[in-house]
Amino acid sequence: MASDMNLKPIGIVRNGITDARHHGWRDVISEIIVEEALAGALGGLEECSHLIILYWMHRLTAGRSLPLTVHPGGHPELPLVGRFATRSPHRPNPIGQATVALLGRAGNVLTVKGLDAIDGTPVLDIKPYMPKYDAAPDARVPTWLTRL
């Protein structure tokens, strides 16, 4: 199964940020430079107020040798929980996912707000945010999350 799961970037993040930070991304403005050959696949995207961006966290430690448990957000006072129960960026498959606001589009360049990815991050996919698929208005979250 899945003998060939290789990715090719469709674009790249530009925002001038070179340090991976845990917080402060909400107001960051980024450009996503989509490959020219794929610009035609962006038509109509500007009708969406929000997008889901999948990206490759190319500078972070990843893979199967990571500890299975982690303190959420790196806070030692929070309980150790399984890595998949957290949004730690260090994961077996280092795919990041962010819901961002689309501020504008000029040809193959999207301007977005709230993307938590450093400058140079390869972008894997761009999807329109659709509440009927993506929202879970009644979601219950772990108690530790309320202490972050």
Added chain:
Amino acid sequence: MASDMNLKPIGIVRNGITDARHHGWRDVISEIIVEEALAGALGGLEECSHLIILYWMHRLTAGRSLPLTVHPGGHPELPLVGRFATRSPHRPNPIGQATVALLGRAGNVLTVKGLDAIDGTPVLDIKPYMPKYDAAPDARVPTWLTRL
């Protein structure tokens, strides 16, 4: 950049469904069989009511030779829009993403509702759904979406 973007599955979907369908996934119950070696990374996940599942759409046509535009949902009466403006499962990088309800966990097996992936789909990542990152309550969607 991104010279080595290879994925390894962390688990597999089991739901007995062998035909890729466009609709009717909302009530589908699936099991996600996580590799035994990674079961320890699931601890605490049961505190989350909803998860985001990333998976590899291994049986679908994908890649860069796809047409750049598409009729949303395959409906010819809807306008042609860019592929990235739709949730078409046929994408340059065939990564699917679903917000699902977590019904239960038994060791390395998660039972979820609403995962739109066929039996045997490789799972890439499991993330807790966190409204502060994932919800966009004020999202505006394309007008064609309201006609689907």
